[in-house]
Amino acid sequence: MAEAITLHPRDTVAVLPARADAGSTPLGTGAPLAHPVSAGHKLARVAMAEGDPVIKFGQIIGRASAPIAVGEHVHSHNVSYSEHDEAHQIGADLARAEAAIPDIAPRSFMGYARDDGRVGTRNYIALCATVNCSATVIKCAASEITAEGALDPYDNVDGVVAFAHGTGCGMAASGRGADSLERVLWGHATHPNVGAAIFVGLGCEVMQIARMEAHFGSAGTERFHALTIQETGGTRATIEAIKAKLREILPQANKASRSACPVSALRIGLQCGGSDGFSAITANPALGVASDLIVGQGGGVILSETPEIHGAEDLLLRRTTPEVAEKLLGCLDWWEVYAAQGGGSMDNNPSPGNKQGGITTILEKSLGAVAKAGATPLRAFYDYAEQVRTPGLSFMDSPGYDPVSATGQIAAGAQIVVFTTGRGSAFGSKPAPTIKLATSDRLMEAMPDDMDIGCGDILSQGVSIADKGEEIFEAILRFASGEKTKSEDLGLGDNEFQPWQIGAVM
Amino acid sequence: MAEAITLHPRDTVAVLPARADAGSTPLGTGAPLAHPVSAGHKLARVAMAEGDPVIKFGQIIGRASAPIAVGEHVHSHNVSYSEHDEAHQIGADLARAEAAIPDIAPRSFMGYARDDGRVGTRNYIALCATVNCSATVIKCAASEITAEGALDPYDNVDGVVAFAHGTGCGMAASGRGADSLERVLWGHATHPNVGAAIFVGLGCEVMQIARMEAHFGSAGTERFHALTIQETGGTRATIEAIKAKLREILPQANKASRSACPVSALRIGLQCGGSDGFSAITANPALGVASDLIVGQGGGVILSETPEIHGAEDLLLRRTTPEVAEKLLGCLDWWEVYAAQGGGSMDNNPSPGNKQGGITTILEKSLGAVAKAGATPLRAFYDYAEQVRTPGLSFMDSPGYDPVSATGQIAAGAQIVVFTTGRGSAFGSKPAPTIKLATSDRLMEAMPDDMDIGCGDILSQGVSIADKGEEIFEAILRFASGEKTKSEDLGLGDNEFQPWQIGAVM
Ligand SMILES: [Ca+2]
Ligand SMILES: [Ca+2]
Ligand SMILES: [Ca+2]
Ligand SMILES: [Ca+2]
Ligand SMILES: [Ca+2]
Structure with missing residues (x-):
């Protein structure tokens, strides 16, 4: 059996790399185990009284909530969580952290260099739903155009991906929730791994496309396209409109190449x-x-x-x-x-x-x-x-x-x-x-x-x-x-x- | 042009059934409209001073936040929301409501009568994810088995539907959020429109399958099946296991018929x-x-x-x-x-x-x-x-x-x-x-x-x-x-x- 691992000399517990049977003594000391103990679990290296610190990684991870004998299983049944009350020492290890930055010869990878200076590791076309109401149309458009083979001629495009979600309406129009969703949608649409994006809304939702554009400016708007189900004539018409727009976008998106x-x-x-x-x-x-x-x-x-x-x-x-x-x-x-x-x-x-x-x-x-x-x-x-x-x-x-x-x-x-x-x-x-x-x-x-x-x-x-x-x-x-x-x-x-x-x- | 509609004799506003042009007087009275007004919007039937009630459906819907002339457009720019301060009159209309129940000859529809006395209007097989981590496996299993034609021989089954969602972990293990999710998942699995259900989890999530079963009892457990990705051997093995279970379930689910x-x-x-x-x-x-x-x-x-x-x-x-x-x-x-x-x-x-x-x-x-x-x-x-x-x-x-x-x-x-x-x-x-x-x-x-x-x-x-x-x-x-x-x-x-x-x- 593999030895129990001690991660730091100060530690009062060791970690089992494999399951230990009842009756065994994996630390070679203390009473035999009363029950089998699973891999990854902890055993006591020293005896602990109630209230004694339980130390792993050289750090206090909790306190004994009952007396613990040497070799005993240490877990929720005999450890309680104790607030970490050490005063914050901001910056105390900064010099040591600076010294930890490795000084190594520059390396490169083959990526998609984008106009804004960022580099992609993939080249997708993104369909972004502003609201759950447009989830199905973007999912259908992405799966249909893929199944129809419309992407096959474009080797530099990794695929059309539909970013559908459960929110976008029935939410406060401002504040942390709305701001977060805006950042997520815009961050995906403008991601370096995305060559072009189409926003699709229902039309009457809280998370309006226009509002999002105003919020983030119009940089690179030629990569962004938008439509709504209410203006396009319903579910089927919108799926077709998205697919038509994708066919228009694909040749341009395919021009990206790795360097x-x-x-x-x-x-x-x-x-x-x-x-x-x-x-x-x-x-x-x-x-x-x-x-x-x-x-x-x-x-x-x-x-x-x-x-x-x-x-x-x-x-x-x-x-x-x-x-x-x-x-x-x-x-x-x-x-x-x-x-x-x-x-x-x-x-x-x-x-x-x-x-x-x-x-x-x-x-x-x-x-x-x-x-x-x-x-x-x-x-x-x-x-x-x-x-x-x-x-x-x-x-x-x-x-x-x-x-x-x-x-x-x-x-x-x-x-x-x-x-x-x-x-x-x-x-x-x-x-x-x-x-x-x-x-x-x-x-x-x-x-x-x-x-x-x-x-x-x-x-x-x-x-x-x-x-x-x-x-x-x-x-x-x-x-x-x-x-x-x-x-x-x-x-x-x-x-x-x-x-x-x-x-x-x- | 269609006439503006007055919904109740007490109303101080009328509703436009169609867009009215600038310069028109749709109520036949008051000053011509300064701007075009869209269908569904309200016009003032009477002059209102600031603070006067705005009445529609015979009820106060707000108060004038500025003086409003006869015929003028009434909307957010000149109406404010005012708390409804009328005392609750619990049960005051109960007798009238009892009298509103129509006394009509019994009708029927063709439904799926279930063992528990409820009746379905559809007959689906449900795949229920306990957590987002199993969303993809249930979606893939449902779409693959459908595409393979495995459902074709079973005319009484409306389809295999994957109930995937974004939560099930990273949440409090008890309280209103966990209780609601449990009820939603169990309510879908036991729905009268569902002939059989398979729960699929990752394995280590908060929303444990076993816990849900314990919570709701084991009634009708022969209709319910469960597996986890961690126990089944990963994504692909789980998709195959779900499909195998579906092939086993389909003949039984197909025995349901409408009456x-x-x-x-x-x-x-x-x-x-x-x-x-x-x-x-x-x-x-x-x-x-x-x-x-x-x-x-x-x-x-x-x-x-x-x-x-x-x-x-x-x-x-x-x-x-x-x-x-x-x-x-x-x-x-x-x-x-x-x-x-x-x-x-x-x-x-x-x-x-x-x-x-x-x-x-x-x-x-x-x-x-x-x-x-x-x-x-x-x-x-x-x-x-x-x-x-x-x-x-x-x-x-x-x-x-x-x-x-x-x-x-x-x-x-x-x-x-x-x-x-x-x-x-x-x-x-x-x-x-x-x-x-x-x-x-x-x-x-x-x-x-x-x-x-x-x-x-x-x-x-x-x-x-x-x-x-x-x-x-x-x-x-x-x-x-x-x-x-x-x-x-x-x-x-x-x-x-x-x-x-x-x-x-x-
Ligand atoms: Ca391709
Ligand atoms: Ca509503
Ligand atoms: Ca609603
Ligand atoms: Ca983590
Ligand atoms: Ca994590």
Whole structure:
């Protein structure tokens, strides 16, 4: 049996790489286990009294809620979540973070250089619904024109994608909810992975096309087209009108072609979903190494999932400026109020699946989640779906929920999403593809058609975190240059477009 | 030119049935119009001073915010919304409402009689996603099995429908949001229009299948099947597993057949969307007559769209019991708080489209919205997506937003939705079809492929509201017996499944 892993010399717990039977003593010390304990779960390295800190990653992840013997299973039944009360030390680690930026020779990838200076990794035509009322017409137009073979002559077009959603009306016409939806729709229509876009509305909805254009200016309007069902004569007539417009647009969109572009043009969305006890030991720290390599080339990486960094914000505050720290802390304050709507709270995470996988507290999960952002300075804070134009590590506010968070990162300009998963995720995205990293060999075997890169060999074969990080970085460049991810081959990414719905449905 | 319509002798405004030119005097009195005024808009029948009531339907819809001359256009520029401060008179009109129940000979329709005593108007197989993570697998399974012709031998099955949505994780595990989603999913899986259902999850989501089953009991579990992507081996393996299960289920589901069933088995969802100035004069009151005919046969009609009855609640309170009144008033209080989340308010309605159509205040819109519920007593109050088993007129809480409201009514057991529209809607629904009523001849001509029944002839040809109501009632029986609606022919109803998302996205 593989040895239990101690992640940091200070730790009072070790992590099981494989299931341990009842009666076994995986740490070689203490009483035999009373029950079998699953992989990813924690065992006590030392005896703990009630109230003693439980330490993992060298950090306090909770406190013992009962006496814990050496070798005993440590989880929800004997650990409680304790507020992190250490004072914020803003900027304390900034110099060390600056030193962590790798100094490496410039690399390039084959991308679509756009007029505005940004670079695409794909070349889609986007149909954007302003409201649920136009969801069906854009979906039908996209599937019909594809089935009819109208795209076949255009090798440089990756497809027509329909961005349909459930909102756009029955909502406040101003405020955070409306602003977020506007940014998501406009961010997708103007995305570097999109060659041309058609907005389709019903006509009488809150999220008016004209209003959106006024809000964002008319830059590049020759790439944007718009129509409404009410003005076009109903469902069938609108489907035909969209298809006619697509036939007009396709030859122009097909003129785009790939050329060598610098890695500094890349913005990478960092995601995790269905985390398990291995996320923080394999895939997340390896992705952190890849993040640092992107940053070292002048590119950008986007950390998000605000509820999941809650409790580990000090790690970020110590490597950022007072200006960014103020925004991040304001954001976390906003979340305390927001989460309370409908009876939630900021320690709502981890999910039932996370708990089964061995994650006991949000603190423990957060420390693992932040690992994927690497070690460089936090340079900027962005609201959900705001355009991320700055290089380096950015934080963009979003829920932890995968489709909503990734939709915001893509709207912000991410041309690639990298997504770590332990329990197994079937996520995919458009127009920016998602690369999925499995935290274990078990998951790689259980969902082979969904996982792009396995990180379980860090445990099973002793691959170093640094080598795995370089492997991920090289894969990002290949996928950015046009190689298809597993989720692209499976056709995912249409139903996973999910703008964050903030505020009441009216 | 058609004459301006006065809806009630007390009214201080008349409604234009057609656009009036600048310089014309459509009321035959007052100064010529300074600007052209669109159809559905209001003109002043009398001079009003600032603060004077504006009266339509015999009810105060607002107050003049500036002096208004005879013949002048009356709209947002010179009307303000004023709180309705009349004391509630609960039950005052109950006897009159009882007398409004028509005493008519029993009628029947051809439906699917189910084991639990309910009757279906369609016979679908439902694929229900517990979470967005399983949206793509159920959509792919439904479209692939249909394209492969596997349904062709089964004439009694209307299709396989995929109920995918954007939520199910990243949410509080208990409370109003989780309860609502549970009711929607279970209500669709157990709907009388559904012969069998398969729940599909990712595996680690908040909205666990097992939890939902425990919540609702195991009645009829032989109709329900369940699987998860994580246990089945990923995206492609799950699509294949769903298709294999469907092939197993289809012969059994096909055994259902239509037989004569009483109208008392029907529950009809009442909807309006994209209302205009004609909604309240043509389609809504005509639907009100049809509602009364359904109730007279022992059937049930469901009024919803809580923000849209706001301001006209007294009309309902006067014809209900203290028990129901208390629930309705509690619901409206809840909405005041809910609407304020994200900066909305209860006078957020009417939408920009409604305003263009001539509706000035929510009061005016609400009076028109309530008309579709007819004149019978309000018998019961239900939460969103709660099972409506009682006969007569019920109120079910929901947003006004069409897809969310109709999804709740269908989850509640509505086997048919009747939807009035003035600006034009492209809505459709599954497993219960939606019948769309156009408020005007103009809309009937503008969107002929979407509209099932025109109500404009009430104005253009003097058809009585009573005759139009009977026409709608007869159409409901035909559509309930299997005749396809326009939106069914167009294939709508998949993307319009939109459970109400209440509470924070985490
Ligand atoms: Ca192509
Ligand atoms: Ca996560
Ligand atoms: Ca996530
Ligand atoms: Ca309405
Ligand atoms: Ca509505």
